[in-house]
Amino acid sequence: MTAATRIRLDSFGGPEVMTLEQVDLPAPAAGEAQVRQTAVGFNYIDVYQRSGIYPLPTPTGLGHEAAGVVEAVGAGVTGLKPGDRVAYINAGIGAYADRRIVPADKLVPVPDGVSDEAAAALIFKGLTAQYLIRKTHNVGPGDTILVHAAAGGVGQILSAWAKALGATVIGTAGGPEKVAIAKAAGCDVAIDYRQEDWPEQVLAATSGKKVRVAYDSVGEATFLKTLDLIAPFGLMVSFGAASGPAPAIGPELLNKKGCLFLTRPSIFPHNADPAVLKANAAELFAAISAGIVKPAIAARFPLAEAVEAHRTAEARTTAGSILLIP
Known part of the structure; x- marks a missing residue:
């Protein structure tokens, strides 16, 4: 047995429902690995799950x-041995811990x-940005794309990476400070979507030419x-759907708007196969090593x-990633 410390939830609510507990980890079973964690990522889905907006069976991590x-x-x-440096997503909820037993293929x-x-x-x-610009649409030279929420965590990565791939990137963000962040991330043009005429500003920036692809994580307010x-x-x-779910539409509207294609992808199906996950992660890590994708760590x-950490995230006073350090 190995001692471990982890966060536990017995009920949903505010940040204070999270408690710290000590547990004994069994030896890893067949197909598993024990990982001593040195950095734990935060995503806003953690808040939704903790608060019960996305409820989980309790108790849970x-x-x-x-x-x-x-x-x-x-x-x-x-292909894995003690001492190897590793990372994961989707290895089961419970990353808030100093040690874990996880499926080795994750x-x-x-x-x-x-x-x-x-x-x-x-x-x-x-990896969200990776599937969006390499799988959902293989972005390249000659593409003009629109990225909503370009100052957000995914938006900054997507904008910088798409720019490095040769695309012209039009970004939107909420407010002057976030517009400046989007511009610094690599957007050729950054527009405040809180202004009523933001669609006209997008077309003005492209001399009236419409975009090949639009990436929308805002939802109701922009769709x-x-x-x-x-x-x-x-x-x-x-x-x-940061502003609320996108409205339901009939297929005929896509025809009227120009025979458009519409997709609603997500990260986990794109990385469900272990070999594909490793290949996608290798591409991401190569982009990080090359300086194309850069970590913007706002708080530890x-x-x-x-x-x-959750209180800070919910206050939305930081621009960048939040990490938990075991």
Whole structure:
């Protein structure tokens, strides 16, 4: 048995419902690995799950992503040994811990050019951006794309990476400060979508040319107006709902707007196959090593201060990733 410390929820509510507990971990079973975690990532889905907006069976842990070092492996595990640096997403909820037993096929190797903190801060957001610009649409030279919430965690990565791939990137963000962040992230043009005429500003920035692809994680506030900014046979990618769910539409509307394509992708199906996950992560880590994707870490909290980390996140006073350090 190995001692471990982790966050536990017995009920839903405010940050204070999270408690710290000590447990004994059994030796990893066949196909499993024990990981000593050095950095744990935070995503806003953690708040939704803690508060009960996305309820989980209780008692439960929290967290979807972390980086660390393999301490032991179970029978049948190949290509992985104690001392290897690894990271993961979707290895089961419970990343808020200093040690975990996880399925070995959910772990991806972290190369020397990527720090544990960068891996933990970027693997979830970075793999989201990766499937959006490499799988949902393979962004390249000649593409003009629209990125809503370009100052957000995914938005900054997506904008910078798409720009490096040769695309012209039009970004939107809420307010002057976030517009400046979007511009610094790599957007050729950044527009405040809180202004009523933001669609007209998008078209003015492109000399009236509509975009090939629109990436929308805002939802209700932007969805319908965005359809009018996509070129015929273009693609609308709805991958979030920060302002509320996108409105339900009939297929005929896509025809009227220019024979558009509409998709609602998500990260987990894109990374469900272990071999595909490793390949996608390798592409992300190569982009980090090359300086294309950069970690913007806004705050670090000890694992024992997870309550304060959630309060900080909900106050929305930071611009960048939050990490828990076990």
